[in-house]
Amino acid sequence: MPRIAYLGPEGTFTEQAARQLLADTTEGHADLVPAESVAAALDAVRSGERDAACVPIENSVEGSVTSTMDALADGTPLVAVAETMLPVRFDILVRPGTTVEDVRTVTSHPHALAQVRRWLSVNLPDAAHAATTSTSAAAVAVRDGQADAAVCAPLAAERYGLSVLAGQVADVEDAVTRFLLVRRPGAVPPPSRADRTTVVVVTGDSVGSLARVLNEFALRGVNLTRIESRPIKGSFGEYRFFLDFAGHVNQAHVGEALAALRRHCQDVRFLGSFPRADEGGSSGSDEAFTAAAEWLAGIRSGGRA
Amino acid sequence: MPRIAYLGPEGTFTEQAARQLLADTTEGHADLVPAESVAAALDAVRSGERDAACVPIENSVEGSVTSTMDALADGTPLVAVAETMLPVRFDILVRPGTTVEDVRTVTSHPHALAQVRRWLSVNLPDAAHAATTSTSAAAVAVRDGQADAAVCAPLAAERYGLSVLAGQVADVEDAVTRFLLVRRPGAVPPPSRADRTTVVVVTGDSVGSLARVLNEFALRGVNLTRIESRPIKGSFGEYRFFLDFAGHVNQAHVGEALAALRRHCQDVRFLGSFPRADEGGSSGSDEAFTAAAEWLAGIRSGGRA
Known part of the structure; x- marks a missing residue:
C-alpha cells in the first residue's frame, strides 16, 4: 500500500485534497501520513520514506504557496503527477448543542479567520477572535472548551466530534486552492x-x-x-x-x-x-x-x- | 501635520517601516495611525481621511503580499511615492527577569513562528508554540503573563515594556520585506x-x-x-x-x-x-x-x- 505524505495536521484542506487525489487514481487505498511542513513532506518522498506527497501550490485569493515553490525548485528533483482543486469554503464548528447565542470566542489560523472576516462580522459580530497554528488546532481548541467556535475544513467536524453551526462559509465565492501530488521522477x-x-x-x-x-x-x-x-x-x-x-x-x-x-x-x-x-x-x-x-x-x- | 495610515497593530514591522519612510522624507513629523487591514489603510487614503499609507508589498521569503497587490489594482487609483526595505530579524521578548530556562511557551503570528522555527528548535527546544493574530498581540500576551516569550519586531520591546532575550533572530540571513508609501495621484x-x-x-x-x-x-x-x-x-x-x-x-x-x-x-x-x-x-x-x-x-x- 503506497504511503502518501501530506501537509498536516490531520483534518485540514490538504488531507481532503490528498483523499480526493487518491480517489481520482486507480490506486484507491493508501496510507496517508501527515507531515509537519511542506519541506518535510517533500523530503520524505526524496528519501524514499514516502511514495508521494500532497502539498498546496496556490490559492486564488492568498496567492502562491512560496514554501512549496521553493522546496520544489531546490534539492533533489521531484515531479508533480496530478493536481486537484478544492473550493475554499469553511465550516464553522461548535461543540454539539452550542447555538449562535453561545459563541463568545471564534478561533482558527489567521488566514482562515481573514477569509471569513465578513461572514463573522455579520453573523457573530460580538465574538472575540483568537489565533491557532492550524484550522485543525482550532477544532481541538473548541473540543477542549478553550473556544466556542472554530473555522475549519469540512473534514474536521467528524474528525473532532464537532457540530456544524454554519457550512460552506466563504467571503469570496469562487476562491479555490490548487494542490499537487508529487513523486520521485519516473514515467x-x-x-x-x-x-x-x-x-x-x-x-x-x-x-x-x-x-x-x-x-x-x-x-x-x-x-x-x-x-x-x-x-x-x-x-x-x-x-x-x-x-x-x-x-x-x-x-x-x-x-x-x-x-x-x-x-x-x-x-x-x-x-x-x-x-x-x-x-x-x-x-x-x-x-x-x-x-x-x-x-x-x-x-x-x-x-x- | 500629515496623517499616515499603516497596517497595524502598533509595534509591528509595518510601523517601523512607516517611521523609516518618514525619516527619509523632508516632512519629518507625521501622525501615524494604525489601520485594521491593508484595504482599510488604502481606503482611508482614497477617502481623504489619511494623506498616505504605509503597506507591505513583498517579502523575500514569504512572497508577495497579495492583499496589497489586489487593493492597489482595484478601486480608485493610488500611486506609490517611496519604498523602503527592512531586514526580517525578530527579537525574542520576555518579561524583565525571565531567563531561557523559564521559557515554557513561545507565541507569535504563525508566519513569524515559521520564520524562526530553526532558531527556536535549537535555543528553546522544549517550549510549546502558541499562535496570535499579530506579533504585537504576542507581545501583549507575554506582558499579560499568558505566554513566556514572544517573537516580535524590534519596536515592540520598548512599546510593551519587555526585555530582549535574544535579538536579530532570523533563520534566513538576508530575508527582507519591502514596503510602499502610497498616496492619491499627484506630482x-x-x-x-x-x-x-x-x-x-x-x-x-x-x-x-x-x-x-x-x-x-x-x-x-x-x-x-x-x-x-x-x-x-x-x-x-x-x-x-x-x-x-x-x-x-x-x-x-x-x-x-x-x-x-x-x-x-x-x-x-x-x-x-x-x-x-x-x-x-x-x-x-x-x-x-x-x-x-x-x-x-x-x-x-x-x-x-
Missing part, C-alpha cells in the same frame, strides 16, 4: 484531454532574457497559465521564474519550446506534466507541427516540397 | 539615481500577449525586477500581471514602453515611480533615445540625416 503520466506542465527556469539577468523565454512559448502557441518571479536565496537580487502552461511534455510544440529554453537558460527544471483539474483548458494542437515535420522529412528524403 | 517624485516603476496590466488572454508586453520592455532596454500573475476576481481564469521594473516614468525609454503597453493592453494602471531602496540598481539610460530623437527631428526639419 510521466500520458497526455490527457487537457494537461498542465510546470517548470522553473533561471534565465540569467540580462535585459530581455524573460521576454526571450516567453517568445519561445508564444511562437509555438503555448498558453501560459501562471508566471511568478521568486528570489533564489531568500533575498532580493537573483531570481528564478515559475511558469505553468497548457500542454504536455510529450507534445511536439511543448517539447520544442522546452528544448529551446534548455538551450538558452542557465537552468531549467521540469516539475511535471499532468491532467488539469480546471474546466475549459485545452493542451493546444500538434497537428501543424506533425504536418510540418512530415513535409521536412519529405524534403530530406528527396521528395517534392 | 510624481522627480527621477533619482535609481528608480523603480510599478504597473498592473490586463493583456487579454490570447497566446503570446504577455510575451508582447515583455518585448516592449526588452526592445527598450528596460529591466524587469518582478513579475507575477494574479487572478482578477479571486478565482482562476482571468489574470492580470504585476510588473516592477528599473527606471522612471519621466525617462524616454520607460515612457515609450508604457505608451506601447497602453496601445495594446486592455488595461494599464500606473502604480508609481520612486527611488529604489536596494543597492546596485540603475534606471537605465535615455542617452541613445535623446540622440535618436534629435536625429529624427533633424530629418523632419529638412536637415541632413
Whole structure:
C-alpha cells in the first residue's frame, strides 16, 4: 500500500485534497501520513520514506504557496503527477448543542479567520477572535472548551466530534486552492484531454532574457497559465521564474519550446506534466507541427516540397 | 501635520517601516495611525481621511503580499511615492527577569513562528508554540503573563515594556520585506539615481500577449525586477500581471514602453515611480533615445540625416 505524505495536521484542506487525489487514481487505498511542513513532506518522498506527497501550490485569493515553490525548485528533483482543486469554503464548528447565542470566542489560523472576516462580522459580530497554528488546532481548541467556535475544513467536524453551526462559509465565492501530488521522477503520466506542465527556469539577468523565454512559448502557441518571479536565496537580487502552461511534455510544440529554453537558460527544471483539474483548458494542437515535420522529412528524403 | 495610515497593530514591522519612510522624507513629523487591514489603510487614503499609507508589498521569503497587490489594482487609483526595505530579524521578548530556562511557551503570528522555527528548535527546544493574530498581540500576551516569550519586531520591546532575550533572530540571513508609501495621484517624485516603476496590466488572454508586453520592455532596454500573475476576481481564469521594473516614468525609454503597453493592453494602471531602496540598481539610460530623437527631428526639419 503506497504511503502518501501530506501537509498536516490531520483534518485540514490538504488531507481532503490528498483523499480526493487518491480517489481520482486507480490506486484507491493508501496510507496517508501527515507531515509537519511542506519541506518535510517533500523530503520524505526524496528519501524514499514516502511514495508521494500532497502539498498546496496556490490559492486564488492568498496567492502562491512560496514554501512549496521553493522546496520544489531546490534539492533533489521531484515531479508533480496530478493536481486537484478544492473550493475554499469553511465550516464553522461548535461543540454539539452550542447555538449562535453561545459563541463568545471564534478561533482558527489567521488566514482562515481573514477569509471569513465578513461572514463573522455579520453573523457573530460580538465574538472575540483568537489565533491557532492550524484550522485543525482550532477544532481541538473548541473540543477542549478553550473556544466556542472554530473555522475549519469540512473534514474536521467528524474528525473532532464537532457540530456544524454554519457550512460552506466563504467571503469570496469562487476562491479555490490548487494542490499537487508529487513523486520521485519516473514515467510521466500520458497526455490527457487537457494537461498542465510546470517548470522553473533561471534565465540569467540580462535585459530581455524573460521576454526571450516567453517568445519561445508564444511562437509555438503555448498558453501560459501562471508566471511568478521568486528570489533564489531568500533575498532580493537573483531570481528564478515559475511558469505553468497548457500542454504536455510529450507534445511536439511543448517539447520544442522546452528544448529551446534548455538551450538558452542557465537552468531549467521540469516539475511535471499532468491532467488539469480546471474546466475549459485545452493542451493546444500538434497537428501543424506533425504536418510540418512530415513535409521536412519529405524534403530530406528527396521528395517534392 | 500629515496623517499616515499603516497596517497595524502598533509595534509591528509595518510601523517601523512607516517611521523609516518618514525619516527619509523632508516632512519629518507625521501622525501615524494604525489601520485594521491593508484595504482599510488604502481606503482611508482614497477617502481623504489619511494623506498616505504605509503597506507591505513583498517579502523575500514569504512572497508577495497579495492583499496589497489586489487593493492597489482595484478601486480608485493610488500611486506609490517611496519604498523602503527592512531586514526580517525578530527579537525574542520576555518579561524583565525571565531567563531561557523559564521559557515554557513561545507565541507569535504563525508566519513569524515559521520564520524562526530553526532558531527556536535549537535555543528553546522544549517550549510549546502558541499562535496570535499579530506579533504585537504576542507581545501583549507575554506582558499579560499568558505566554513566556514572544517573537516580535524590534519596536515592540520598548512599546510593551519587555526585555530582549535574544535579538536579530532570523533563520534566513538576508530575508527582507519591502514596503510602499502610497498616496492619491499627484506630482510624481522627480527621477533619482535609481528608480523603480510599478504597473498592473490586463493583456487579454490570447497566446503570446504577455510575451508582447515583455518585448516592449526588452526592445527598450528596460529591466524587469518582478513579475507575477494574479487572478482578477479571486478565482482562476482571468489574470492580470504585476510588473516592477528599473527606471522612471519621466525617462524616454520607460515612457515609450508604457505608451506601447497602453496601445495594446486592455488595461494599464500606473502604480508609481520612486527611488529604489536596494543597492546596485540603475534606471537605465535615455542617452541613445535623446540622440535618436534629435536625429529624427533633424530629418523632419529638412536637415541632413
